[in-house]
């Protein structure tokens with residue numbers, strides 16, 4: 001059975017909420033086992049267990065948040081030395097405030113994470129524009145859910161944005177199942 005790991009960091013709960021929707025979407029794909037964990041609880045064992053990894057970050061100063069970066073450097077880095085993530089499926093998501101309504105650095109933050117996973121040899125999953133909710137949380141690198149309004153008021157993450165996240169989780173789980181479900185079946189025989 002394919003194993004999908006959803007990791008996230010979150011100070012105020014917005015990215016956690018999106019992570020839960022991503023995990024729910026993955027969990028809806030038949031046979032998938034999903035682990036949802038804060039990034040600072042993730043270890044090399046979690047990476048070994050996972051066939052697919054989905055990592056979510058709040059945008060901080062135009063970049064992934066520092067705990068996410070620490071995970072990439074301290075936990076994924078040593079695994080890179082052994083090519084331990086090569087061929088695994090990877091995808092990303094984020095939340096931001098989008099001050100000024102544009103140019104929040106969200107795209108840069110998601111791209112930075114995708115670049116990390118490319119360096120690790122993973123198969124990357126984007127977000128097609130036909131995805132339900134894309135218009136609200138869409139960026140082709142992965143769902144990016146703005147948690148503040150135009151006056152910087154706290155809106156939280158809306159249902160449409162969570163919908164995009166749910167579909168993203170489902171897409172990753174389906175690809176992971178296609179690649180790893182059969183392989184594990186073949187090994188079992």
Ligand SMILES: Cc1cc2nc3c(=O)[nH]c(=O)nc-3n(C[C@H](O)[C@H](O)[C@H](O)COP(=O)(O)O)c2cc1C
Nearest residue numbers: 010011012013014015058059061062096097098104
């Ligand atoms: C230190 C800090 C830096 C931030 N920098 C940015 C930023 O550069 N661009 C942006 O759009 N939002 C920025 N934000 C806003 C957060 O990305 C946004 O509120 C996010 O939804 C918070 O996620 P959380 O509730 O999971 O912690 C920043 C927030 C903090 C606390």
